[in-house]
Every structure is written in C-alpha cells, then in structure tokens.
Amino acid sequence: DKGNHRHFMAKEIHEQPEVVGHTLAYYLDMANDRVRLPKLPFDIASLKHVAISACGTAFYAGLIGKYWFERFARLPVEIDIASEFRYREAPLEPGGLAVFVSQSGETADTLASLRYAAQHGQNILSVVNVPTSTIARESHAVMPTLAGPEIGVASTKAFTCQLAVLASLAVAAGRARGTLSEVDEQRLVAALVAAPGLMAEALKLEPQIEALARNLSKAKDVLYLGRGTSYPLALEGALKLKEISYIHAEGYAAGELKHGPIALIDETMPVIVIAPYDRIFEKTASNMQEVAARGGRIILFTDAKGAEEAGVETEATFVLPDMPATITPFAYAVLIQLLAYHTAVVMGTDVDQPRNLAKSVTVE
Ligand code: M6R
Numbered sequence: 047d048k049g050n051h052r053h054f055m056a057k058e059i060h061e062q063p064e065v066v067g068h069t070l071a072y073y074l075d076m077a078n079d080r081v082r083l084p085k086l087p088f089d090i091a092s093l094k095h096v097a098i099s100a101c102g103t104a105f106y107a108g109l110i111g112k113y114w115f116e117r118f119a120r121l122p123v124e125i126d127i128a129s130e131f132r133y134r135e136a137p138l139e140p141g142g143l144a145v146f147v148s149q150s151g152e153t154a155d156t157l158a159s160l161r162y163a164a165q166h167g168q169n170i171l172s173v174v175n176v177p178t179s180t181i182a183r184e185s186h187a188v189m190p191t192l193a194g195p196e197i198g199v200a201s202t203k204a205f206t207c208q209l210a211v212l213a214s215l216a217v218a219a220g221r222a223r224g225t226l227s228e229v230d231e232q233r234l235v236a237a238l239v240a241a242p243g244l245m246a247e248a249l250k251l252e253p254q255i256e257a258l259a260r261n262l263s264k265a266k267d268v269l270y271l272g273r274g275t276s277y278p279l280a281l282e283g284a285l286k287l288k289e290i291s292y293i294h295a296e297g298y299a300a301g302e303l304k305h306g307p308i309a310l311i312d313e314t315m316p317v318i319v320i321a322p323y324d325r326i327f328e329k330t331a332s333n334m335q336e337v338a339a340r341g342g343r344i345i346l347f348t349d350a351k352g353a354e355e356a357g358v359e360t361e362a363t364f365v366l367p368d369m370p371a372t373i374t375p376f377a378y379a380v381l382i383q384l385l386a387y388h389t390a391v392v393m394g395t396d397v398d399q400p401r402n403l404a405k406s407v408t409v410e
Pocket of ligand 1: 101102103104147148149150151152153156199200201202285286289405406407
C-alpha cells in the first residue's frame with residue numbers, strides 16, 4: 047500500500063523519520079542518552095580489526111560506518127565491495143569482526159563474503175532488514191534494521207536505518223574500548239536522538255527540490271561531490287540518480303576533483319555538492335570555487351553557515367538546520383533521495399521498478 051504517495055519510493059522516503067526513530071530506540075536508551083545494545087556473542091572491547099563488506103547502497107552505508115568506527119572507537123576498518131572481497135583472499139586475523147550490511151539479507155556476493163569470513167575465524171555480525179534471511183541465519187549476531195518492508199528497488203529507508211545501527215555500534219565500541227568517555231557517549235547519543243527530527247526538516251525542502259528536478263532532468267551527466275561522511279553520500283546520490291532516472295552520474299571525493307573529473311566541468315554539467323559546515327568545509331568550498339571558475343553549475347546542500355561561507359554563485363542552495371556532524375548523513379541522505387526521485391518522476395521512468403534491476407540480487 048502506497049498510502050497517499052504515487053510510488054513506494056516516495057512513501058519510503060517519507061517514512062524515514064519514523065523508522066530511523068524505531069531503529070534508534072531499539073539500540074539506544076533514549077531517556078538517558080546511552081547506548082543499549084542487545085548482548086553480542088563476542089567482546090567488542092578486545093576487537094582489533096573490523097572488515098565490512100556489502101553491495102550497492104548497503105556498501106555506502108558501510109563506508110559511512112567506517113568513518114564512525116575509526117573516529118569513535120579508533121578501530122581500524124577495511125571495507126570492500128562484496129564482489130571484490132569474496133575473491134581477493136584477504137588475510138584475516140582470527141578473532142576479528144566481519145560486518146555484512148544488507149537490506150534483503152540474500153545478496154549473493156555479500157553471502158559469499160560472509161562465508162569466506164566465517165571460514166577464516168571471524169566473528170560474523172550482520173545488519174539486515176529481513177531477519178529471516180540467509181545472511182541473518184548464518185551470522186553469529188544480527189543487528190536488525192527496523193525499516194519495515196522496502197518495496198522500491200532503490201533503497202532509501204533501509205539505508206538510513208543501516209546508518210542508525212552502524213552509528214550505535216560504533217559508539218558502543220568506543221565506550222567498550224575506552225576511546226569515548228561517558229560524556230562523549232551522551233553527547234553522541236543525544237545527537238543521534240535528534241536525527242529523525244532533522245530528517246523531517248529535510249523533507250520540508252521537497253517543494254524546492256521538486257522545482258530543481260525539472261532542470262536536472264535535462265542534464266546528460268551529473269557530478270556529486272563530498273568530503274568525509276559526505277563522500278559516501280555523494281556516491282549514494284549518484285547511484286540513486288542513475289538507477290531510477292537513467293541520467294549518468296558520478297560521485298567523487300571532493301578532493302579528487304583536480305585529479306581528473308574537473309576536466310568534465312562546463313556550463314552544462316550540474317555539480318551537486320554535499321557540504322554541511324564542518325571542520326573540512328573550507329576545503330570543499332575551494333573545490334566549489336574551482337568549479338565556479340570553469341562556469342560549472344553548482345547545486346549546494348548545506349546549512350546557513352555553509353551557505354554564507356561558500357563564496358560562490360550557485361544554481362540552487364538548499365539549507366538545512368545546523369546539526370552535529372555525526373548526524374548529517376541522515377538528513378542529507380533525504381535530500382539526495384528526493385532529488386533523484388523527483389528527477390525520475392519528471393523523466394517519466396518506472397521509479398519503483400527501474401529497467402534491468404531486481405530488488406534482491408541473488409545471483410552474482
Ligand atoms: O539487499 P542488499 O542491501 O544486500 O542489496 C544491495 C544492493 O543490491 C542494493 O543496495 C542496490 O544497490 C539498490 N538498488 C540501491 O538503491
């Protein structure tokens with residue numbers, strides 16, 4: 047049932063404040079701003095290494111998770127696309143943690159990676175949306191995302207719920223390992239508790255995004271840029287757009303601009319910059335200036351301070367409230383999803399069932 051929405055994807059985008067809230071409530075003690083994970087069959091405090099593996103959007107959630115694990119828990123994380131991990135014969139020290147992220151829990155490459163890690167003595171933890179899935183069954187521990195059924199082929203609410211789980215786990219790991227104090231934990235949990243409200247704020251920008259989608263639908267190629275946790279979001283924004291609107295899009299770490307993609311910049315190519323005002327904002331601002339100097343069309347997702355400090359003319363600037371850095375991926379994800387969705391609607395494509403794609407990729 048799509049409710050009042052034209053497509054399942056629209057419904058699922060709008061459900062996010064609620065389902066991310068449910069997922070957070072499952073892992074956090076919201077009244078006391080503490081993490082409260084279900085009991086895990088291994089000791090987080092003694093882990094030395096984490097390997098994350100997933101495909102598509104779930105991989106991008108894992109990539110954001112890597113930034114969090116490293117920052118909060120000072121745990122080294124390697125992350126691979128599952129189709130690479132399963133064949134590259136990575137040496138894995140026994141006793142490490144291997145994390146598999148999957149909405150369906152049936153993705154062939156992710157499952158094969160899980161089996162490889164299990165054979166090599168890893169503790170297997172999966173973040174899945176379907177608790178009865180094969181990946182869940184073969185894991186030593188399951189941290190479910192409480193997104194509810196996701197029908198649209200383009201993953202939206204599963205992605206932000208995956209972020210909720212990974213953030214909770216990273217904070218728990220930081221506490222267990224002593225890299226976060228109790229006060230740090232409370233500050234981070236309070237930030238996470240605020241995420242659903244900020245996602246609701248992002249949804250309020252929908253009319254403006256819809257207006258921009260008409261212009262974007264005329265583009266042949268679109269570039270997405272971001273730094274830090276906004277870099278995986280740039281990748282996710284590009285995937286979402288190409289998957290449902292069939293417009294070619296690429297996501298890049300903003301710092302890579304001058305290592306190649308800047309050659310593409312001209313008046314016809316929209317450059318979507320995801321840049322909340324943070325400690326590396328100025329670096330991204332100088333990338334925007336490089337784009338502007340070459341006549342590029344900039345579409346900026348930022349906050350009030352970022353809009354003020356950007357120092358460039360943009361085609362459109364979308365301003366979200368200020369928020370702690372930890373939760374920007376939740377709110378900014380909503381904007382890139384809405385942009386892809388409305389562009390696809392203008393193009394008239396089959397949003398929920400894009401050509402050549404299946405919801406669950408059970409063959410490699
Ligand atoms: O079910 P999974 O999360 O394992 O699926 C992984 C990818 O196939 C999936 O995220 C895919 O990239 C989506 N269509 C993206 O919107």
